[in-house]
Amino acid sequence: xxxxxxxxxxxxxxxxxxxxxxxxxxxxxxxxxxxxxxxxxxxxxxxxxxxxxxxxxxxxxxxxxxxxxxxxxxxxxxxxxxxxxxxxxxxxxxxxxxxxxxxxxx
Numbered sequence: 001x002x003x004x005x006x007x008x009x010x011x012x013x014x015x016x017x018x019x020x021x022x023x024x025x026x027x028x029x030x031x032x033x034x035x036x037x038x039x040x041x042x043x044x045x046x047x048x049x050x051x052x053x054x055x056x057x058x059x060x061x062x063x064x065x066x067x068x069x070x071x072x073x074x075x076x077x078x079x080x081x082x083x084x085x086x087x088x089x090x091x092x093x094x095x096x097x098x099x100x101x102x103x104x105x106x
Contacts, residue, residue, distance in 0.1 A: 060085065 056075065060068040074091045076084045 053070070053075065057068060057070040057073075062068055068085065072088060073085050074088050076086055076091060078084065
């Protein structure tokens with residue numbers, strides 16, 4: 001009788017594990033689909049941002065009326081909603097300073 005109960009518990013454990021595996025496989029597939037959809041959305045947003053960036057720079061002019069070179073300048077947004085066009089070398093140095101601040105805080 002003890003051996004019979006042991007076999008039954010073992011069989012129940014195996015069935016529960018098989019059910020868990022099926023549930024996890026279903027969840028994995030669902031997460032894969034969600035990941036794929038998120039990747040597509042991110043790519044679409046990146047494309048829209050690139051188009052907007054190109055459009056903005058195509059309209060920008062310097063003090064002499066010449067087009068602003070997007071290879072030399074970047075667009076930055078401030079926390080209060082202001083938008084600035086700054087030289088890339090300044091933006092890179094600001095990013096380095098921000099990264100250092102973040103690392104010190106950690």
